[in-house]
Amino acid sequence: xxxxxxxxxxxxxxxxxxxxxxxxxxxxxxxxxxxxxxxxxxxxxxxxxxxxxxxxxxxxxxxxxxxxxxxxxxxxxxxxxxxxxxxxxxxxxxxxxxxxxxxxxxxxxxxxxxxxxxxxxxxxxxxxxxxxxxxxxxxxxxxxxxxxxxxxxxxxxxxxxxxxxxxxxxxxxxxxxxxxxxxxxxxxxxxxxxxxxxxxxxxxxxxxxxxxxxxxxxxxxxxxxxxxxxxxxxxxxxxxxxxxxxxxxxxxxxxxxxxxxxxxxxxxxxxxxxxxxxxxxxxxxxxxxxxxxxxxx
Numbered sequence: 001x002x003x004x005x006x007x008x009x010x011x012x013x014x015x016x017x018x019x020x021x022x023x024x025x026x027x028x029x030x031x032x033x034x035x036x037x038x039x040x041x042x043x044x045x046x047x048x049x050x051x052x053x054x055x056x057x058x059x060x061x062x063x064x065x066x067x068x069x070x071x072x073x074x075x076x077x078x079x080x081x082x083x084x085x086x087x088x089x090x091x092x093x094x095x096x097x098x099x100x101x102x103x104x105x106x107x108x109x110x111x112x113x114x115x116x117x118x119x120x121x122x123x124x125x126x127x128x129x130x131x132x133x134x135x136x137x138x139x140x141x142x143x144x145x146x147x148x149x150x151x152x153x154x155x156x157x158x159x160x161x162x163x164x165x166x167x168x169x170x171x172x173x174x175x176x177x178x179x180x181x182x183x184x185x186x187x188x189x190x191x192x193x194x195x196x197x198x199x200x201x202x203x204x205x206x207x208x209x210x211x212x213x214x215x216x217x218x219x220x221x222x223x224x225x226x227x228x229x230x231x232x233x234x235x236x237x238x239x240x241x242x243x244x245x246x247x248x249x250x251x252x253x254x255x256x257x258x259x260x261x262x263x264x265x266x267x268x269x270x271x272x273x274x275x276x277x278x279x280x281x282x283x284x285x286x287x288x289x290x291x292x293x294x295x296x297x
Contacts, residue, residue, distance in 0.1 A: 003283040010251075010280065011196065014273055017257050023270060024198045028207040030133070032267075033156050034116050036205035037094075039268040054094055055152040055180070056289065057239040064238035071235075072180045073098045075291065076149045077105065079176055085146035086110060089170065091134040091163070092153030093120075100124045112140070135159055137166040145170045149178040155206045164222040168296060177224060177294040179215075180232075185288045187211040196277070197286055203273035209287060224294035233288040240279035247275040 001009070014020060026032075037054075057068030080088065080102070086109055090099045093113025103109050103126035111127045113120070114137070120129035130139065134150070135157065148167050157163050167177050184197055201209050219226055250256060250272050260269060281287040 003280050007196070007277065007280040007284055010276055011199070013251055014199075014276065017251060017254065018270065018273065020199055020273075023202050023273070024195060026202045028156075028158070028202065028205055030116075033205045036267055036271075037117070039265050040271060053097055056236040058232050058235045059238040060235060062238060064242050068239065070101070072151050072291070073101055076147070076178055077102055079178065079293065080106065080109070080147060083146070083176070085176075087144060087146045088112070089114070089137075089140070089145045089148045091148065091150035091167075092156070093117075093129065096120045096124070096127055096129055098151065099127050103127045135162045135166065137170050140170050142169050143172050145175055146172060147176045147178065149180075151180045152182070154179055154181050155183075155201075155209060158207055160210070160218055161221075164218050164224070168222045168224065171296045173296060175296045176227075177296070179292045179294070180290075182209055182287055182289050183215060184209045184211045185285045187213050189286070193286055197281070200274045200277050200281060200287070203270040205267075212288070212290065215290075215292065219292070219294050223297045225297050226292060227295045228291070228293035230291040231288060232291055233282050236289045237279055237282060240282060243275035244277075244279045247272045251276060 011020075053069040055069065055072060057064055057066070058071035059065065059068045060071075076098075079085070088099070088102070088109055088111040090096075090111065090113045093099055093115045094117055096113050096115075099111040099113045103111050103124055107126060109126055112130060113127065114130040114132050114134050116133060117131070120131075132139070134153075148171060154160060154163060164177075171177065189197070197209060201207065216226065250260070257269075278287070282289070
């Protein structure tokens, strides 16, 4: 069965388990996103690693390994070393596992992580956690950061213009803003495909995946120069395929579904929809996964 027909089959199966129209019409507020991450902590640990990484693994050999979860962080580290940066800011840092990894390997770094979480990782020398919203960086000095990075969290923002504005203010001249995230591959799609993308995004507490063109427009609007744009869509497929197989276990049994709905909150179970459809959405050129390195002009 080709990926297009497989996706159709999967969506028909998902509709037997979930009220997909209700999910598509869900209002994604800041509180909803907080609730989503609080509810999903254990699931992320089981699906990824108990070390606390909450993003996709980037594989270069076609096979997923736990070490692939470090690829994005190592790429950020490469830019830090290459440019001899020392003052770093991570947006949506979660429990601080990414930044803690960096400061442990690079003791001269000073890294600040900002996240809505109130339970950051145990304090690590060189890393400071701020409990806050990355749309408001006013507690930090302007022109003070060498590099700002965000891994798979800009998609949650419903005011990306403000994020770009804030980051531009806080970066030094020629400072870098590095973004790893998912996007709609095309800006114009049929109603059916728009509903599919919306089903995937809402099930993972993302109001809407912007297109690549929208991202590039934002970068240009705020006077950022795109110095690297890397398509990692095929590289996240091994991880996404693993998620698809795991979620298939759930969707193979309606009895299991009924049991789990009595144990887990619906906001957590809905995430299985995105896990089931992510790899197929990439194969059907609906969604893509990119890294962008932006430089402040």
